[in-house]
Amino acid sequence: MLRRRFLLLAAAPAAVRSAGDEEKVWREYVEWYRRQPISVTDPRRSYLEHLERSGLGAAAIQERAKVIERFSIQRREELHPFFFDRTYSSGTPRFNAGPNSLLAEAVRDKAPGRALDVHMGQGRNAVFLASKGWQVTGFDFSAEGVRAAEAAARKAGVSLTALVRRHEDFDFGRARWDLVVMSYTWVPLREPYIQRIVESLRPRGLLVFEHLMDESGSEGAAAWLPKPNQLLQVFGGLRILRYEDVRASADWSWRPERIARLVGEK
Numbered sequence: 001m002l003r004r005r006f007l008l009l010a011a012a013p014a015a016v017r018s019a020g021d022e023e024k025v026w027r028e029y030v031e032w033y034r035r036q037p038i039s040v041t042d043p044r045r046s047y048l049e050h051l052e053r054s055g056l057g058a059a060a061i062q063e064r065a066k067v068i069e070r071f072s073i074q075r076r077e078e079l080h081p082f083f084f085d086r087t088y089s090s091g092t093p094r095f096n097a098g099p100n101s102l103l104a105e106a107v108r109d110k111a112p113g114r115a116l117d118v119h120m121g122q123g124r125n126a127v128f129l130a131s132k133g134w135q136v137t138g139f140d141f142s143a144e145g146v147r148a149a150e151a152a153a154r155k156a157g158v159s160l161t162a163l164v165r166r167h168e169d170f171d172f173g174r175a176r177w178d179l180v181v182m183s184y185t186w187v188p189l190r191e192p193y194i195q196r197i198v199e200s201l202r203p204r205g206l207l208v209f210e211h212l213m214d215e216s217g218s219e220g221a222a223a224w225l226p227k228p229n230q231l232l233q234v235f236g237g238l239r240i241l242r243y244e245d246v247r248a249s250a251d252w253s254w255r256p257e258r259i260a261r262l263v264g265e266k
């Protein structure tokens, strides 16, 4: 305990005076954050309690709290991969761990080919497709998600290519995929991503999309949540085979939600 306390206090700056000190405070918080189980729902408060238990004085904790609060807004995106790492390393999934039902229906009568699972998470859809004979590539920025997908594929006796990538850097290719899966993805529904995705489909290739819908109408809403009818415009270059705006149970929510579903063909 004493040793832990010493290590913590030795690592942290005595007072937060410079940009370098602030950086160090933030880095230490991020390191701590990514190791916490998903049951820690208010990480900032839990971290301050952790500092208190480690013997840091009230004034120093106060200083760190201010930095962490400011950076948590300015650098929110930095925490996203770690949030999903925490989600996927939890023993109890907080989402439907089976394949997405729209996807299962959309490929039922389609001959398997090359599939891309965008933001594959822990691979629930990728493993399903691979077990149906598809040659699957998936990517996600959560290293834990990709690790879980690889483990699930091994367990199911199928092979897939699972990559730790951000969609911002991923090379979708041109006319490469017979199927692109966007299941509860965080890809902003705007250019350049949508064009990249549509261009990456082969002729007759399918795009399968499902997500919670943004009902707030607010400017600040997450750019990856479709607004009513937005998918019809965004994927207007595809032949729309199916479009639904329904209230139903969602793979990534505990309660019925308004969901948008789209299946389009190139």
Ligand SMILES: C[S@@+](CC[C@H](N)C(=O)[O-])C[C@H]1O[C@@H](n2cnc3c(N)ncnc32)[C@H](O)[C@@H]1O
Residues within 6 Å of the ligand: 080, 081, 084, 095, 118, 119, 120, 121, 122, 124, 139, 140, 141, 142, 145, 165, 166, 167, 168, 182, 183, 184, 185, 186, 187, 251, 252
């Ligand atoms: C709600 S989950 C959906 C996961 C999976 N498609 C499914 O349906 O279970 C969103 C996923 O997007 C990933 N993600 C979010 N932003 C990303 C980015 N910029 N690049 C790569 N992956 C990202 C997260 O790590 C997470 O696995």
